[in-house]
Amino acid sequence: MRVAISKSHTEPLAVIELPSRPLRDDELRVKVAAIGVNPVDWKMREGGPLHFAYTFLGPGKPFVPGIDFAGEVIEAGKNGGLAVGTRVVGGTDFSRKQHGSYASEVIVKRDQVAVVPDAVSLEDAACLPVPAVTAWMAMREHQKIASGDKVLVLGAAGGVGLSAMQIAKMLGAQAVGVCSSRNVSLVEGEGAIAIDYTRGDALEAARAHGPYQVILQLVGSDVYPLAKCRALLTPTGTVEMVVSQPGDYLSIAFLPSVRTLLGAPNQKRLEPLVEAMAKGQLKARIEARFSLEDAEKAHEKSRSGKVVGKLLIVP
Ligand SMILES: NC(=O)c1ccc[n+]([C@@H]2O[C@H](COP(=O)([O-])OP(=O)(O)OC[C@H]3O[C@@H](n4cnc5c(N)ncnc54)[C@H](OP(=O)(O)O)[C@@H]3O)[C@@H](O)[C@H]2O)c1
Structure with missing residues (x-):
C-alpha cells in the first residue's frame, strides 16, 4: 500500500510503499477514497503532547499522519462485522497501534467506523470525523x-x-x-x-x-x-x-x-452525523483536493489558518 510518511517536520511528507500486513479476525481493511486533512495532522509532526503519545503508544516508524478517512471495505476478518464492499467513514487510532490515514489502505475495527448511506459521497463523508x-x-x-x-x-x-x-x-x-x-x-x-x-x-x-x-x-x-x-x-x-x-x-x-476535549471519532459518534448528512442537515464544504504525493501542499495550506471548510487528500 502507498502511504505518506513524515520523517521530521523539517522534511516534506514523502510517499513510500509499505507492505500490507495480514488482518486479524476483528479487523477490516479499507481502501481509502478520501482523507480529511485536520490541523492536528501537521501539529503532530511538530511535537507536542500528541506527538509524544504517538511515540510511546503508536505503531512505531514510519510515522504516517492523519486520522480521518472514508472508503470501502476490501477485506474483513471473520469477526470484522462488515461485509466486503461496505462504504465506511471513520478515524484511525494510533493507541491501537494503527498507522494514520494518509494511505491507500487502512486497517481498523468495526467500532471505529460508521456505514456511509448511499445518499452521501465518500468525499463528503471524509469531511466529518x-x-x-x-x-x-x-x-x-x-x-x-x-x-x-x-x-x-x-x-x-x-x-x-x-x-x-x-x-x-x-x-x-x-x-x-x-x-x-x-x-x-x-x-x-x-x-x-x-x-x-x-x-x-x-x-x-x-x-x-x-x-x-x-x-x-x-x-x-x-x-x-x-x-x-x-x-x-x-x-x-x-x-x-x-x-x-x-x-x-x-x-x-x-x-x-x-x-x-479531544475529538475522538468512533462508530457511535459518527452514525448520527452521517445520517444527518444523508438528510441534508450537515453539508461538506471542500475548499481543495490534493493527491497523496501533494500531501505536503495540503499541510502548507492548512498551516495558513485560512482554510474555509475542509481540505481533502484523494490518494
Ligand atoms: N481538541 C481537539 O480534539 C481538536 C479537534 C479539532 C480541531 N482542533 C483544533 O481546533 C482548531 C480549529 O480546527 P479547524 O479544523 O476548524 O481549523 P481550520 O479549518 O484550519 O480553521 C481555519 C479557520 O479559522 C478561522 N480563523 C482564523 N483566525 C481566526 C480568528 N481570529 N477568529 C475567528 N476565526 C479565525 C479562519 O476563518 P477567517 O478567515 O474567517 O478568519 C479559517 O477559516 C485548530 O487549532 C485545531 O488543531 C482541536
Whole structure:
C-alpha cells in the first residue's frame, strides 16, 4: 500500500510503499477514497503532547499522519462485522497501534467506523470525523444543546466551526459565528448570526446575542480571552476549549465552566452525523483536493489558518 510518511517536520511528507500486513479476525481493511486533512495532522509532526503519545503508544516508524478517512471495505476478518464492499467513514487510532490515514489502505475495527448511506459521497463523508465529532462531543456529550439554546463559535469558517454551526441548527439552537469579513455571508448562509472580528471586539459584539450555553474556542485564549468568554455564559454554560494553551490549564482543572476535549471519532459518534448528512442537515464544504504525493501542499495550506471548510487528500 502507498502511504505518506513524515520523517521530521523539517522534511516534506514523502510517499513510500509499505507492505500490507495480514488482518486479524476483528479487523477490516479499507481502501481509502478520501482523507480529511485536520490541523492536528501537521501539529503532530511538530511535537507536542500528541506527538509524544504517538511515540510511546503508536505503531512505531514510519510515522504516517492523519486520522480521518472514508472508503470501502476490501477485506474483513471473520469477526470484522462488515461485509466486503461496505462504504465506511471513520478515524484511525494510533493507541491501537494503527498507522494514520494518509494511505491507500487502512486497517481498523468495526467500532471505529460508521456505514456511509448511499445518499452521501465518500468525499463528503471524509469531511466529518474529527471536525463534526469534536463539535458533537461539545454540544451533545459535555452539554445537551436543545431548542432555544445559543452557541457561540469562535473560528466559525473552519472545519470544526462550519460543522458546529450546522449541528447547532440541527439541534434547534441559534449559532453565532465569529469570522473575518470574507466569510460573513458563508456563516449567515448556515443560519447563524455572523460577527466580523475585523470590525471591532468580537466578544463585546457577541454579548448582545447571548448568553451562551456553549462557547466553542477554536482559535485560542490569546485572541479570545477566557475570562471574557466566561462572562458570556449562562449559569450552566461551558467554554469548550477545543484549542487550549498553557495559560488555560488551571482554569480547565478548577473551573467547571471551562472544559477541554479531544475529538475522538468512533462508530457511535459518527452514525448520527452521517445520517444527518444523508438528510441534508450537515453539508461538506471542500475548499481543495490534493493527491497523496501533494500531501505536503495540503499541510502548507492548512498551516495558513485560512482554510474555509475542509481540505481533502484523494490518494
Ligand atoms: N481538541 C481537539 O480534539 C481538536 C479537534 C479539532 C480541531 N482542533 C483544533 O481546533 C482548531 C480549529 O480546527 P479547524 O479544523 O476548524 O481549523 P481550520 O479549518 O484550519 O480553521 C481555519 C479557520 O479559522 C478561522 N480563523 C482564523 N483566525 C481566526 C480568528 N481570529 N477568529 C475567528 N476565526 C479565525 C479562519 O476563518 P477567517 O478567515 O474567517 O478568519 C479559517 O477559516 C485548530 O487549532 C485545531 O488543531 C482541536
